Amino acid sequence: MLNKLSLKVALIFFVFIMIVEVLLFSVLYTNLVSNQVDEVLEGLLARGSSHRDVLEKSFDDITLNHVALMETEAATDVIITGKNGEVLSKSTEATKEIIQLIDHENSINVSHAGKVIEDRWRTAPYIATLSPIVIDGELVGQVYMFSPSDAVQNVVNELTRQFVIIGLLTVLLTIITIFILTRFLTLPLIHMKQVTERMSTGETDISLETTSRKDELGELASAIQTLASELEHLKRDRNDFLANIAHELRTPLTYIKGYADIAGRSSLSMEERGHYLDILKEESEQLTLLVKNLFALAKMDQNQFSIAPEQVKLCDSLEKVVKRLHPVFDEKKVMLDLNCPMNVEAFVDPERFQQIMLNLLDNALKHSPAGATIRISSEMQQGVAVVHVSDEGSGIPVEELPFIFDRLYRVDKSRSRASGGSGLGLAIVKEIIRLHDGKINVKSRLGEGTTFMMELPGGKNNG
Ligand SMILES: Nc1ncnc2c1ncn2[C@@H]1O[C@H](COP(=O)(O)OP(=O)(O)O)[C@@H](O)[C@H]1O
Ligand SMILES: [Mg+2]
Known part of the structure; x- marks a missing residue:
């Protein structure tokens, strides 16, 4: 199963690596071929020069014939010319192509080291070298060496053949490497994709290999x-x-x-x-x-609950709540103490703020014994309206504190139901405060009382 991602990655890898490989191989190939050809040419020149050295020692018919005889047995051939370019000795029939290479006029000024006179191994039938014979400072003749170009071509062909084999092997290895590599990269991705698809159908009991990889x-x-x-x-x-x-x-x-x-x-x-x-x-x-x-x-x-905040004088609002609850508090003989400086203002929805206060005071009253006092205080702190509601009631166990804002959560399940609570009051309070970008915290000691602390935006007058 080859997927889109691995195909893409593999293709990019392949093209890139191929470019690099082709570049490297062609440089290597050209260098090797030219080295091989140079070697053959140098060898031919060296052979000619050694014949020439022998002839410089004894330039006579016996030696001339001897040199020619030696070359008839070898793959290479020799032609020795005299002072005026006349052929003195040869190991092979001087074909038309060979004669064309013997150019007496141009051979006179060649240095004693000799030179390559034909190196076009691809097109010419022969490659050839020339070594001048100098005796007592006088040019007496030339040794021409010939080698059929086939020999060089064969060497190069063999090299090419090896290059093709190695090249094919490299391509194969590259493909295998890329295949393994892309699998390695994309398999986990595919697996994760399948897992998330399963998750979207509701399955959550999934396990992914996560520990083995730190990437x-x-x-x-x-x-x-x-x-x-x-x-x-x-x-x-x-x-x-x-x-x-x-x-x-x-x-x-x-x-x-x-x-x-x-x-x-x-x-x-x-x-x-x-x-x-x-x-x-x-x-x-x-x-x-x-x-x-x-x-x-x-x-x-669902964020469909809209609030309509406005600049509210909190004291007015708090006084209204207190007035409204007075009969209930009186009935339970619980005192209500309101401490509110007139400057406290907040940018809140007045209806919702009343709802918050009713919930908090209802809770406080429910958990307060007769004769206790519930205190409401408010003040401005750095542009934020802070409201505290504290009671001297039963308090909340520390381990329950993190949950009291949860929906349907009640500390004392049975008692709360009897008193009409369903555990939604504080959840609603928290949501309303969140909608106002405010904060609520709670502090409580079992048997001593509870304090709820609210922070609400102070609005335009207070930054
Ligand atoms: N002032 C308080 N004193 C003691 N316990 C409180 C106080 N306020 C809230 N609680 C506890 O937090 C729980 C959650 O409160 P709330 O969400 O208003 O639900 P309920 O419907 O029970 O009033 C209550 O059941 C109660 O146990
Ligand atoms: Mg309540």
């Missing part, structure tokens, strides 16, 4: 692994949440059904029936509130 691919794999476990986590959270909702809905519905059954009994007096109908009404109101709150939270999640 970017390994990092990508572990990022995907993390993503998968986070998805798994989200899925579990969602399931938990749904289960919680189901539970929250089921409990009041059970009550409603039970009381409805009782209220329907014919033996009941009007007074009793009225009592059960009141309970029914209360339960259904609570249920309505729960659904309303869940709906609000769902809208906040």
